[in-house]
Amino acid sequence: MADTETLSDIVERIRAEKFPHLDRTLVLEILRMHADATTPAATLAVEVDQAIRLRLKKVE
């Protein structure tokens, strides 16, 4: 494990190792959504559910 590994590097490594079936862009999208501490919880809830639904449609 490189010492310069960033937060998103760690998330991506764990995704690739343990959750390869999860879409990489979905994971990054989820991380991006939570970057701003001031985003209201209700907005986040809508955005997270929508991102997952979109992923389901893509799979279909």
Added chain:
Amino acid sequence: MLRLDAIQLENFGPYKGRQRIDFPRDDGVVIIYGENMRGKTTLLNALRFAFFGKFFGRGSKAIEVSKIGNQEAAEAGDYGFEVRLEMKHDGVPYRLTRSCRPIIPGTLPTSDEDLKVDYFLERDGAILSPQEAGRELQRILPEEISRFFLFDAELLQEYEDLLVGDSAVGDRIAAAIERILGLPHLTRARDSLAQAKDRAAKLEASAAQGNQRTKELGSLLSQLVAAREALNNDLERQGVELAAIRQEKTFLEERMRKNERTATLMDSKDRLEREKANLAEKLEMDRVRVKDEMGMAWTVVLAPRIRETLVELKREDASLQASVTRSKLLSQIADDHVTHCPLCAQRIGHDARQHLAELLRDRDPDMGKSMERLAEISSQIAALEKHERAANPQVLRLLLEGLAETERAIHSRSEELKDLKAKLEDIDEEGVRQIRHDYERVIKELNVLEMGLERTQAALLKNEADRQNIQNKLAKIGGGGLDTAREHFQIANDLFDLMNAAVGEFREKLRVRVEADATRHFRTLTTEPEFTDLRINDSYGLTIIHKSGQQVSIRSAGAEHIVALSLVAALQNNAPLRGPIIIDSPFVRLDGGHKDNIMQALPTLASQVVLLVYEDEMAPERARRALKGNLKAEFKLVRRSARHTVLTAKDGSL
């Protein structure tokens, strides 16, 4: 990266009128010299006020805004004050102005209710809306992490609490550390995905209830989802209550520390009062005993006669006892059944037996009298012995001495109590007792809350297992909308597990990095070469390690500052949020060697460092020698009057 360009004060504390410092554009250290009461801490507070609208006094207590304005200006009819900061964040210029004005212009404010605090933020010349400004400020410098940028010796001392478990201050600092290191980004994502899981389970329950084959399982799942929602609400409430009670505990501990001397005096007073009451009780009992003994004291006069009579009676008693014993023996020998003498073992002949019978016949009347006399003597001896004991003056003397000793002890306690009461005269004893009482209550409440929280967490785990069980059954049946809902849940669940694993790994990685960086800084700051490492605990508390590998368990206040500065420097190295460090009087408890080391290390702590010191704490020559080219500017706080300070360049040119 945040960088301060200028600060402008208007009637803020001792800074009368409008005064301004333009900070150098180059990286390095700025020193502002000021003697006590000139306004060094006020300058630190001016930054706090500008960013967060707060002003701290000693002990990190918030000060009312009505007390912040310049008094000379107020006397001249100029009420209110203002702080303006010019800064750059990631290269973008910002201007933050926070002011405090009387609600009715021109009137003297007497309390905070007469004043209105307002602020506005300009970004690249454009004024931001209040909502946007709030968000932007939170992004530039969140209040929760301000302690790593704006601090004094008192705040550095608090880092010691990171080594103590169950400390509200320690918990708050640990949370701030994780905040500056960027961990909340991941924990926010994880917590939000936990909620997404619950919403997905609700959808799955609805889908299952719509299908005849899965209706029953759907209802069960729906009940579990509703129960989970209630448990989560409980957990949130309990978390808030626990944080509040921990804060109250810290507050009460602080008050107890401040009242420690009074509490010790009160304990001594209580103890003395108890001892005095016990002694008074003992005195009363001893007095009763003395009274009893005094009642028999007359017997002392008869003591010699009693002793003589006792000797005579005991002699007579012995003689009679011998005679009675002899008669009993003869009577035994005279008995026909005894063939041999029990003393000499000779055979008892007929003649001898005859002789004994005659002898006994003659003695019989004497025998009866002797027995009566023996009983009489025994009773007389018992009565006289009782009087002989009572006639012992030694017992009475000891009792009287004890009585005097007890009276002396009571007097001594009374005198001590008088002194203690004088010391406690102006002290609110009831208030101190109330603090103790409150502390005991808080400890009880804390235990109850912690147990309640554990129960809720256990209930949530059980709920999760039950939900998983039903979801597995539903997955086997499947069909239609249920499959989509199930898949939605599965993705939310996997995303949650992923973020949860990332939180654990990231946290561990941060601890390793902070420990390594703090150790690196510590080695340059400490003057003790045998202290080679710092070891981090789960709460980011740092322990000094001796070269032998042993922990240094007791450390001085100076060492505490060195460790805290090492931690702050390590956090700056590892934080996504970086900015200037403004330090107020950090050298108070440090020797020359440590001062030099810190001065030399300051430029490595942050790209912009502002140091507020008095000249005896850090001599200008010493600072210049240590910093060399890294010293970018020197300012001085000059006294005009007790309530008026002027900011000037050190050489007086400003």
